Amino acid sequence: MNMETNTDQPALEIAGNENRSDRPSSTEEVARDLENREGTRGKPADIDKPTPLFPENEATNFRNRWTEIQAAFVDEPRRAVEQADALVADVIKRLASSFADERSKLEGQWGRGDNVSTEDLRVALQRYRAFFDRLLSV
Numbered sequence: 651m652n653m654e655t656n657t658d659q660p661a662l663e664i665a666g667n668e669n670r671s672d673r674p675s676s677t678e679e680v681a682r683d684l685e686n687r688e689g690t691r692g693k694p695a696d697i698d699k700p701t702p703l704f705p706e707n708e709a710t711n712f713r714n715r716w717t718e719i720q721a722a723f724v725d726e727p728r729r730a731v732e733q734a735d736a737l738v739a740d741v742i743k744r745l746a747s748s749f750a751d752e753r754s755k756l757e758g759q760w761g762r763g764d765n766v767s768t769e770d771l772r773v774a775l776q777r778y779r780a781f782f783d784r785l786l787s788v
Contacts, residue, residue, distance in 0.1 A: 703781060712741055
């Protein structure tokens, strides 16, 4: 009997249940199978992880400011809410600014006739997707 397996389309196998069909019985099994396939085909398993919207140091600064505001609520609730509003406004402005800067750079390259690498465009699109997905999941 030939025991070769086709690595282009691996069969779904469920441990300890050789008589089952090749169809998984749960979404957990489907997810596990997809993760295994992605890892074995040279595609990173974390390809769809959201890209950060801010550099780590900025995100940490925003979180620290939030923690301070939240802690101050007990003593001065009205002031804490005002500060929370200001912080959210700062985050939105910074986010809008970063997307505008990125778009300006790309448009500048296109305007000069420069070729923008597919990798640069992929990263830009990933950032837009991450932000879009987050907006819709709120």
